[in-house]
Amino acid sequence: MVMRKTVISHIAGAASARGSRFAPIIEEVPRPIVEVQGPAHTVTYVNPAFCELLGRKKAELIGKPFHEIVPGGRDCLPVLNRVYQTGAPTTHELEVRSEPQPSQWLYAMWPALDTGDRPVGVIIQLTKVTNLLQNAAAMNEALLVSALHQHELTAKAEELNARLAREIAGREVVEAALHRANNQLGIQAGQLEKVVAERTARLREMVGELEAFSYSIAHDMRAPLRGMAGFAQILLNDHANQLDATARDYLSRITRSAARMDLLIQGVLDYTRVSRSEAVLVPVDLDGLVRDLVATYPNWQPPHAEIKIEGPLPMVRGHPGLLTQSISNLVGNAMKFVAPGALPQIRIWAEELPATATLSASSPPGGDPPRTPGTTWVRIWFEDRGIGISAKDQGRIFQMFERLNPAAQFEGTGMGLTIVRKAVERMHGRTGFESDAYGSKFWIELEKAPRAESGGEQPAG
Amino acid sequence: MTSRPILLVEDDSNSVTFFEYAMKTVKIANPLHVAVDGMEALEYIEGTGKFANRAAHPTPGLVLLDLRMPRATGFEVLERLRDSGRQGRLAVVVFTGSASDADIARAYALGANGYLVKPTTLADLVAIVRAINDFWLTHNYPPPPRPRLDSSP
Numbered sequence: 001m002v003m004r005k006t007v008i009s010h011i012a013g014a015a016s017a018r019g020s021r022f023a024p025i026i027e028e029v030p031r032p033i034v035e036v037q038g039p040a041h042t043v044t045y046v047n048p049a050f051c052e053l054l055g056r057k058k059a060e061l062i063g064k065p066f067h068e069i070v071p072g073g074r075d076c077l078p079v080l081n082r083v084y085q086t087g088a089p090t091t092h093e094l095e096v097r098s099e100p101q102p103s104q105w106l107y108a109m110w111p112a113l114d115t116g117d118r119p120v121g122v123i124i125q126l127t128k129v130t131n132l133l134q135n136a137a138a139m140n141e142a143l144l145v146s147a148l149h150q151h152e153l154t155a156k157a158e159e160l161n162a163r164l165a166r167e168i169a170g171r172e173v174v175e176a177a178l179h180r181a182n183n184q185l186g187i188q189a190g191q192l193e194k195v196v197a198e199r200t201a202r203l204r205e206m207v208g209e210l211e212a213f214s215y216s217i218a219h220d221m222r223a224p225l226r227g228m229a230g231f232a233q234i235l236l237n238d239h240a241n242q243l244d245a246t247a248r249d250y251l252s253r254i255t256r257s258a259a260r261m262d263l264l265i266q267g268v269l270d271y272t273r274v275s276r277s278e279a280v281l282v283p284v285d286l287d288g289l290v291r292d293l294v295a296t297y298p299n300w301q302p303p304h305a306e307i308k309i310e311g312p313l314p315m316v317r318g319h320p321g322l323l324t325q326s327i328s329n330l331v332g333n334a335m336k337f338v339a340p341g342a343l344p345q346i347r348i349w350a351e352e353l354p355a356t357a358t359l360s361a362s363s364p365p366g367g368d369p370p371r372t373p374g375t376t377w378v379r380i381w382f383e384d385r386g387i388g389i390s391a392k393d394q395g396r397i398f399q400m401f402e403r404l405n406p407a408a409q410f411e412g413t414g415m416g417l418t419i420v421r422k423a424v425e426r427m428h429g430r431t432g433f434e435s436d437a438y439g440s441k442f443w444i445e446l447e448k449a450p451r452a453e454s455g456g457e458q459p460a461g
Numbered sequence: 462m463t464s465r466p467i468l469l470v471e472d473d474s475n476s477v478t479f480f481e482y483a484m485k486t487v488k489i490a491n492p493l494h495v496a497v498d499g500m501e502a503l504e505y506i507e508g509t510g511k512f513a514n515r516a517a518h519p520t521p522g523l524v525l526l527d528l529r530m531p532r533a534t535g536f537e538v539l540e541r542l543r544d545s546g547r548q549g550r551l552a553v554v555v556f557t558g559s560a561s562d563a564d565i566a567r568a569y570a571l572g573a574n575g576y577l578v579k580p581t582t583l584a585d586l587v588a589i590v591r592a593i594n595d596f597w598l599t600h601n602y603p604p605p606p607r608p609r610l611d612s613s614p
Contacts, residue, residue, distance in 0.1 A: 224475075226579065229581055231475075258581070
């Protein structure tokens with residue numbers, strides 16, 4: 001404090017006595033500083049910062065009483081007087097409301113002493129703080145609000161936490177339930193699979209029994225059928241002269257009906273045989289099989305028919321019995337379904353299918369057998385110049401007992417193509433056809449077999 | 462050429478009638494004996510029971526054997542004949558309604574000499590009986606009967 005007195009005591013002097021080394025410092029200080037002297041507190045010195053604070057020039061301020069130059073200056077007088085009279089430094093705060101913007105004036109006052117340490121005036125350092133209170137209030141308010149917010153946020157966070165905890169707990173319950181349900185589902189799925197497997201096995205067994213049953217029924221029907229047909233024939237052979245024309249006609253009809261029933265029975269037997277027989281697939285020399293087969297039927301030879309085999313037909317993986325059955329049915333159909341009086345003309349050939357074509361080839365309803373990649377498939381074509389198949393009938397020709405033509409015109413049971421399809425399926429192959437007004441082209445697809453694999457030993461068809 | 466009788470083992474009387482009719486049509490002179498089931502067939506072949514008199518019931522030159530019959534099936538007859546060895550050399554041709562591979566294979570495995578399937582029409586039956594006559598009764602040399610079993614003078 002002594003130091004300060006000493007220093008400050010020089011200000012007034014510095015103002016009057018130039019050359020003091022403090023004068024420039026006070027001049028440069030960015031804080032407003034003013035010196036007043038005498039009991040009237042006449043302004044004797046102002047620094048530029050003070051002038052700037054009041055927005056007035058130095059000349060306008062020097063010589064004026066202090067309370068006249070600052071806003072609210074009169075309120076400062078008691079404090080100023082005390083400092084002047086007692087020589088005790090003090091600070092003072094003054095709120096100025098007269099200005100458009102309320103402000104806070106902070107005064108720091110200390111005495112200016114003469115050489116005899118008697119106060120001759122007061123040195124005042126002024127700081128104007130705009131909106132301090134307001135700012136503080138605002139800040140307080142903001143703080144309060146934020147505190148409140150914080151409280152709210154905390155409450156919300158806590159609530160959220162609680163909710164999360166509840167949700168987690170709930171989720172855990174759900175998860176546990178899901179887990180249980182999953183386990184149960186797994187168990188049920190296992191049980192279901194078992195049931196399905198058992199039922200499938202039972203169904204397969206039943207189908208097997210049914211097939212065996214139909215086979216034996218069909219088989220057993222032949223004995224009484226032979227009886228009917230045989231006695232009718234004996235009557236016609238040996239007793240015709242004792243009968244009139246009507247009786248002979250009836251006997252002929254019995255004979256024809258019996259023959260037709262025999263065909264049906266044969267169809268059922270063929271079908272069940274094709275479905276039930278063990279089909280061990282072996283390489284089959286298709287060329288030899290087809291040529292032998294065609295040679296077997298006297299009615300398939302010229303001049304009854306023209307059958308052209310464009311060979312050699314390839315080796316295929318198949319079953320000789322199933323192949324013989326299929327091909328004789330297909331050729332038999334081609335022989336049968338010709339316009340009355342027309343010569344059956346049949347062309348048989350094979351083509352190797354490109355690997356991709358097997359995937360896009362038309363497939364039978366009910367799905368395809370899976371095809372192993374890397375195998376080659378051959379399509380064997382049976383082309384006739386018969387009556388063809390009308391577009392409306394093409395969807396049902398492979399169905400059992402479907403007959404497209406009147407029985408009086410074309411003998412048949414409607415089982416031939418069903419048997420073909422079944423037989424080819426048993427050999428993992430496919431069947432199909434194309435038909436137009438000029439005839440039909442049936443095909444079967446089978447896996448090609450290497451020629452060397454046959455070893456020359458071929459089971460007979 | 463044999464004039465020994467044909468033994469037809471057949472339980473269906475219609476089939477017997479048709480066979481007789483076909484034999485008459487083909488003009489087969491050999492006598493026909495009919496056994497109505499497998500047991501009776503074995504009795505006849507072995508000359509036992511009511512067939513003990515070999516003079517009245519001579520050993521057949523050919524047996525036509527149905528498979529599905531009461532008492533003893535055709536398979537059982539074949540089995541008994543071939544296993545016993547006593548009538549191992551009797552010509553036995555299966556004559557049945559079944560064309561199943563299993564039956565065919567089993568019949569041959571049990572020592573059948575042939576396998577014929579009964580046709581539906583009389584005309585076909587006549588053709589088959591004619592073939593039987595031509596092959597088995599005319600051109601084929603049947604196995605000679607063993608002396609100790611041939612009790613005929």
